[in-house]
Amino acid sequence: MPRSGQATRARIVAAASTLFYRDGIRAVSVDAVADKAGVTKRTLYYHFASKDDLIAAYLDARDQPNLALFRRWFEETGGGVAAKVRGIFRSLAASARHPKWRGCGFLRTSAELANMPGHPAIRIGAAHKKKFEHWMGAVFAAEGIAAPALLARQIVLLLDGSFAAVLLHRDAAYMEAAGDAAFVLITSALAGRVGQRRRGRRLDTTASNGVEVRGIR
Amino acid sequence: MPRSGQATRARIVAAASTLFYRDGIRAVSVDAVADKAGVTKRTLYYHFASKDDLIAAYLDARDQPNLALFRRWFEETGGGVAAKVRGIFRSLAASARHPKWRGCGFLRTSAELANMPGHPAIRIGAAHKKKFEHWMGAVFAAEGIAAPALLARQIVLLLDGSFAAVLLHRDAAYMEAAGDAAFVLITSALAGRVGQRRRGRRLDTTASNGVEVRGIR
DNA sequence: GTCTATAAGCCGATAGAC
């Protein structure tokens, strides 16, 4: 008796996520994903037009959970905005020390598919990082920082740099250093604010979508 | 009549470098490298024990030229050390706007081989980045900065972050933003120096190994 | 040191039954 089509599709995406993240896109065959999901390849190709389509679905499923976790880490950290952003990096460092951690799935995919610039998965990854950047920018704007977008971009650069460096060196201390740099940059920008602190509308940064998150990839 | 073994080997590495950098490690077959080098696969396997061996040789060949180019960009930029480091990022941004630019070969390889942590190519990449980090640290130490190693690491994080972000978004403006962040961090560290400026032994940072460089990968 | 030829198996994707 056939199961629900949506449930089968979800199992395939979950299997793909595990394998693609663990071993890399091109190192994982469609056969391996189908085996892991407990379906035949024919069924997989019923739900996905191609392997590229499956890759895109893998990253799309990580978008919201990752963003929710970043927001949670920010909220859970005490202190001012500089300390809260540093808290993101410290939480990330803790998750990067897990043996199954393999860097950022979005960045690794864009590195692996660098010869396919318009690939759907790369667009999804770019959009994901932009969402983080815009969220940071809104946070800084609410603090009255003069150039919030530039500062947000620099935080993203430190974040992506720490993903890359920790993956290369397998040393989560790079993330702590990135958090310290973020703290300095934000503090420096706050010191340069003009006039009184603006009390713009507060962003709702609480993460409560019920997704079970195991760590940023 | 057989050519010099060394020259053949060099042609194979050059072909591998072009293809691995352009398309990615796992997307390029040994056949394709042999074809591009104008040798048979059997000859390639005479010079290299395996594809993994060839991957390592590809990155090893990029180590010194890349470092030399970083040093040249630093030297060629006027102003203080903060401006000179920012000059590296600006030069990098210019090279990243070239249509054939595909990010950093070291970082892309470590992303692609994330499931093989002890791979020789990853060790070579890690050593390469460490050399850059140590060079930066020595530069900052000579300037009398209090925590030169931490600052050097933060510059590396911005550098690697800009490689990753520009590859993902195909927007070299991220490198300019990274250079601005580096400028702020270095200036901030210089302002915190204690006492008089140390006049340590000068580093010879001139690049003159005669390697023809076309840009950082 | 370089060649031709081939092993032995995996790749993404599909045909057609039910």
Place this chain on the structure above:
DNA sequence: GTCTATCGGCTTATAGAC
């Protein structure tokens, strides 16, 4: 919607001649 079976091509690596 899921299955069995398979296509044609590509994969890393090797055997043996010269």
